[in-house]
Every structure is written in C-alpha cells, then in structure tokens.
Amino acid sequence: MKSLRIAWILLLGGASIYGGIFSANKLVSEAGVPFIAYTFWQALIGGLMLLVVGIITNNLPKLTSEHIISYIITALLGIVIPILILTFIGNRLPASIIALAYTLIPGMTFIFAVILRLDKPRWLSIGGLVFGLIGVSVLLLPKGTLPANNSVLWVLLALVMPVLFATNNVYIAKVKPPKANALMLSTGLLLTAAVVTFPIMLASDGIYLFWQTSSSTTWIIIWTGCINMVSFFCMFEIIRRAGAIFFGQYNYVIVISGIVWSILIFNEILSFWFWIALASMLIGLYLSNAGTNQSIRELSKKSSQ
Template sequence: MTALPPAATRRGALALVLALVAMGLAWGLSQPLSKILRSEGHAVLGIMAWQNLISAGLLWGICVLRGRMPRITRRRLWLWLFLSLSGSVLPNAASYVAVGHLPAGVVAIVIASVPLFALPMALALGNDRLSAARALGVLFGIGGVVLIALPEAALPAGSEALFIPLALLAPLLYAVEGNVIARWGMQGLDAVQALAGASTISALITWPLALGTGQGMSVAPPWDAGHVALPILAVSSALIYAGYVWLVGRAGAVFAAQISYFVTGGGVLWSMALLGERYSLWIWAALALMLSGVALVRPREPEPDVRPSEGAIP
C-alpha cells in the first residue's frame, strides 16, 4: 500500500489528537454524574446494572443499524469477558464506591495515573517504544495533575483518604485493558461490537448481584437527579468508551492513555459547574502542561493494514 504523504499523515495525527481531547472532556462528565447518582443514595450495583443494560441495548442497536452483527466464537466470548471485567465491572465498581467518599474532581484527578501504569506495561509487551520525548510528555501530563492537586493537598472536610487507593484500581485496570487490546487485538471485532458484547456480559454479571444483594435501583416515579444522570451517563459512556477502544487500536495504548489527562480536566471543570466544587486557578497551568504532554506523546505511525488483529486471547 502506498504510504500517506507527509501532509496527510500530519492531518491524521491531528485528527487523533482532536479525538483524544474531545472524548476526554466528554468522558470527564462521568465523574460528576456518578457523584450525583451516589449523592442521591443509589447503590453501586444498581447503578451499574442499569448502566450496562442501557449501554448494551444502545450498542447492539448500532450494530443492527450498521448491518454488522458479530459472529459469536469462543475467543470472542473470552475477549468480551476480559473487556467486561477490566473495562467495566471492576473499575466502575471501584470508582462508584470511591466517588461516594471523595470529591468528584479528586476521583477525576486520580484517573490521570493511567499512563503511569500503561507505559511500563507497554514497554514490557513491546506495544510501544520509549523515547526521551515520550517520557517527557508523560511527565508533563503527570505534572499537570500535580498542579491541580497541589493547592488542595489536604482533602476537603468529609472526604476519606483511604478510598484513594481504591480509586487507583480503575486506572490500573484501564492500563491493563489498553495494553492487551494493543498487543492482541480484538478478534476481528470493531469497537462497537467489542463493547456491545462486553456490556452484555457486564449486565449479566451486575443484574443478579444487584438483585441478590438488594441493591436494585428503581426507575419508577418519583424521580430524582440521579434518574436524570443515569441515562446520560450510560449513553455517553458507551459511545465514548467505544471511541477509546478504537483510539487504542489506531494510536497505541500509551498515546490513548493520555485521554486520562483530559478526563481529569473535564472532570474538574464539570464538577465545578455542576456540583459547585472549587479548585485553585492553578488548573489552567495544569491544563497547559497536559496539552504539552499530548504534543510530545505523539501517535505512532499508522500501520499499512489497519484491520483488527486476530491474535489469540486464551
């Protein structure tokens, strides 16, 4: 296949960066929406059960409309289970519990640790190559997070610092998921097909747990702010997360992990707007560092053949 001309390559890289920024800022809305749900007293498993069901229905509907229903195979079932556990059930459970005890902006900041986990994994698996510029880019991003957190080094009154390690479980699992996808591919599935199957398995896991533990979430009137937040969270998360999986395949796990910086910035800004949380003006300097980090951690060159890998997931 003929290589792309330099101008087209630059345009492609710019498109990936813009997609990264847009998805990250939109994804940042999930933390304040989660905080609203938890503040209204809704249980973690009940929230997750409905979120997974709505997401699965939406994504399968898209598959039908596109005429691209995936064939079910044993390897794809294993992949869907892996995506369900590493990208949905376990990280979402950790985040929902944590956001019930921490400010939404703090949880958003913690998400930015994804690259810290992703980079050594990517190097070990051979998914990406280390360079001084890429390492500096990651450090710039982490520096941005430090600037957000530093003026408010002590957590606000009523927060419980012991839940920060639990919040860190989500970025760890996202890093594992991203590197596995980048290394072994998605068994010929596109992002929507992959997430449709994963959301279905997540629903099959969370609904029995929610009902069995008495954590079901009623959707009958009277409704509260959580009932408004839930469908917005479910629909936006499904679409943005599918985009994230696509981005991993196009640009690599380490570059895609930079989305965490914009999830952080978006999460803090949305939390300020929707929840009245207040942070230092250092956030603007932090966002500048984040953008600089993304500029340094560039997407890898596109592969000549961009079809999803058929590599084995056991």
C-alpha cells in the same frame, strides 16, 4: 484527511461527554443508589441502545469463543471494576480530583509494557510517570487540598483505576482483540459488563429498579447509559480511524472536561495545590504520550525493514 477530521470530532465529543460521568457518579451516590446496581444499569442502558442501532444496521456483536473471552476480560478491566470504584468513591471525593486519575493511564501502561517486555525503558515515558507521581503527591501531602473524610484512602483507591485501564491496554496489545467494527465491539463490551454485574447486583441489592427513584436520579442514570454508549463507540472508532497514538489525547479532554463539569454542576472551589497537581499531571500525560509515539515509530521502522 476526512477520516482524521471525523476522528477529531469523535475525540472532542466523546471525551467531553465522558468527563460528565464523574459528576453523574457523585449525584447518584448522594441520592443513595447502590453502586453495584448503578453499575449494572448504566452498562445495560448503554449496551441496549447500541444493540438497537446494531439491529437496525445489521452490525450485531460477534459471539465466537474468541470474541466472548475478549469481551469478558476487557469488560472487567475496562468497565465493570473501574465503574464500581468510580461509583463507590463518587460522593467521597470532589469529581475534579477523581478525573485527575486518568492522567496516569499512559504511565502505568508503560510500566506494565516494560515488565512484559512489550516495550523498553525510555526517558520520555519515565519523565511522564515522574510528573504524574509528583501531581499525586501534591494532592495527598499539603493540608487543605482534600476534604477531611479519609480522603487520602479514597484517592489511593481512585489510583486503582489507571492500574486497571493500563492492564487492559497491555492485554489488548499482547493478545490482540478479534476483528470487529466499533459498534460491534462497544455493544459486546457493555452488554457483557451488564451480564457480569447482574448476579453481583442480585446478591447485593436484589432486583433494583432505578425508575423507582426520584425523577432526577432516574434521568441521571439514563444519562450515564448514554455517556457509556457514546464514549465507548467513539473510543473504538477513533482507534480504527486514527490509531492508538491519536487516541492517547482522549485522556487530556476527559480530565479537562471532568473538571469543567464538576465546576458547572457542583460549583467546586479548587485549591491552589489542585492546579499545581493538574499542571504536573498534564505534563506527565504529554511526556507519556510522546514516549508511546516514539515506541510506535520505532516498531514501524522495524516492520518496514
């Protein structure tokens, strides 16, 4: 019971904090910070803060070949490429609309799991995917829902994020990451993301020192490092304490908190069609999570027989 209570605190806290990253990306993009350099610094800051905690508590990330391969693949699919996309489109779409993309992660995961025969078609998951696509259509089709500056193109690019996260989920389910605690895994992932992004930053922007920007932008970049530190640790610890099904609720809180952050910071005025899309996509998220729950229950029954 205590473990579940802690998992709830981590879920509500971690996802609420992570929801702020959409608004932070928009602020940093508007300040003119190169998006590759920004991706590097937020991963490095978060990773170094976790590394300090790891040194103090003697929980340094493991560096076997198995761990390093897992860090690289998961960092690319779950951190580097999604954050590059998030940052690139940060000032091109309202932060609240970008947050909606996270509702599609369970549905996309289901599609890939069926293709790889990790799961079978089930009506709940199909229904979740349908409601998610209806929500996307509601965003794209009616006039006045999106800004006029090639927004459909940017929404389509935002939809690459749930594809990447879903691919990462299926990779984890298929390959099984090596054993390590939440602090080790989150530290390894963020530092690997920084190492991978560093040469790309050098080629694109040279040595970009974020503290030479305005003081407000500097603190926002430090804030995003803190967001990554907290949210990735919470993610692994929630899965350890309560399992993957419970963690599926993380996306609900991310979407809702992302909208709240965008309203508080930018005073975004959201159209009627946005709220229809949100309702449809949250229904889709609920059905997709229910389908995942059903799948795991069936697997548990088979393993106990």
